[in-house]
Structure formats: structure tokens, C-alpha cells
Amino acid sequence: MTKLLVEKLGGIATITLNRPEQGNAIDMDIAQDLARVASDCASDDAVRCVLLTGAGRMFCVGGDVGAFADAGDNAGPFLRELADVLHEAVLTFATMNKPLVTAVNGPAAGAGMSLAILGDIVIASDAAHFTAAYTGIGLTPDGGMSWLLPRLVGARVAQTMILTNRRVSAEEAVETGLVTRVAPSAALAAEASALAGQLAAGPVRALGAARELLLIGNTHTLAEHLAAEARAIAAAGEGAEAQEGIDAFLARRKADFLKT
Secondary structure (H helix, E strand, O other), rough: OEEEEEEEOOOOOEEEEEEHHHHHEEEEHHHHHHHHHHHHHHOOOOOOOOEEOOHHHHHHHHEOHHHHHHHHHHHHHHHHHHHHHHHHHHHHHHOOOOOHHHHHHHOOOOOOHHHHOOOOOOOOOOEEEOOOOHHOOOOOOOOOOHHHHHHHHHHHHHHHHHHHHHOEEHHHHHHHHOOOEEEHHHHHHHHHHHHHHHOOOHHHHHHHHHHHHHHHHHHHHHHHHHHHHHHHHHHHHHOOOHHHHHHHHHHHHOHHHHHH
16 A cells, blocks of 8 residues: 555645554655655645645554564664654755645644644644654654744743643644644545645745745844845745736736746
8 A cells, every 4th residue: 555645636736644554654665755755746836735634533643663663773773764754854845935734634643743733734623633742652852843843832832742742632732823723524625625725826936935934034133034034025026926916906806826
């Protein structure tokens, strides 16, 4: 069975973690496939939005703990290699010049939670919940969790989640800013697809530039970031998306960014 499913349709690349019997646990095959697919989606101009979800009842339980055990005395090097490969995918998804939507169809733990919260917009099923999980088996976070989580929910909540492995429900995840919104399980796929379609029809180059500004904002002084914003808006203003958007606004019509 293919462990990672990819469908490109209508400008949307839908990526589905596909080990449902194993809770979509991340082994080396999935990590390598994610890195490869992330690179492909980032470089494919026909892909205007990426949608990441899971098959079956779980979104992703995290790393394949059985594989960790099988590594035996080689667990340290194995985990380093697995993390490095997974991090290739995470960095590509985070920095590509097109938006990422995650549809969290069920529980997300460990690296699965890292992938779940990576989306620009995160829609969680009402059956989803979130657990850091790492310290429960004597490990530390990967997948960018210790970088992203405090930026989303604040240091205190992140400390509690990572150090105590407290489970966070979908409803609480919305309240803390961990996810964007909750959808009924039966409606999740349709809502996520509709959102991805809306983003894919938007000014994707401008969205990509906005993603970059949001990503680098915490590392800049105010003066540095104001300069970065000025460069970005000037570059956008010279592009076909801005011309179409401005023309459409003045003509009181809907902008057609797909033609730009």
C-alpha cells in the first residue's frame, strides 16, 4: 500500500498520510516521501495550494515507535536521520511560496502534531485532539514543534503541553490559537477542500510573500521588518496580480487571479 497519497486537481495538491492501520505513523518511507512531495509541490507552478490530511481515524500518531525500538543500539543515529529527513519536508512546506492548509481528521501526536499545526490555516475535526507526546517515551520534540508551538499559543501553554503531555481537545485548540477552527467530522473534507480552492484561486504570489513576512517577523527588529514589508509590497505592486486586483477593484468586479 502506498504510504503517501498525492492528488493534484484544480491547482490543489492534496497529500494524504496513508498508514491508517498504524495511525499514519511516520517511518523513514513516509518522511522521505513527504520531503520529495513537498519539494515537488513547491516547484510546480500548477500547484497553487497544498492540503495535508490523514487517512482513517487518526491524523498522525507521530513517529513509528516500533521502528525506534527496532533500531536498538542505533536508535540515536536512526532518530537523527529520520528527523533530518522529516525536517526537509517541514522547512519546504513552511517556506514554499504558496499556502498550506491542514485538515486534522483525528488525533495528532508527536511529529503528527507538528505537521498538523504547520498549516497556515488548520481545520480540525471535532474528533481531533492534540498531544505533544515526546517526553512520555523519553524523547524531545522534533518537526519544529518547540519553535512553532510557543509562537502559536504562548510560552506557558507550550511548556505545559510539551513537558506534561496534556491532551488538548479540538475546542480548546481553537481557544488557544493552536488551530483555526473546528468542523464536524463529516464536513471536514468538504470544508478543507473549499478553503484550499479559495486560496488556490487567490493571488498566490502575494500569499507566498505574505507567508514569508509572517515567518521572518519574529527575527526582525521593527525597522528591519518595515523595510522588508516595503520591499515586498513594492515587488507585488509591479506584478500582474496587483494589476488585476486593482483593476477589478476599480471596475467593481471579482478579480481573476488565475489568469495572472
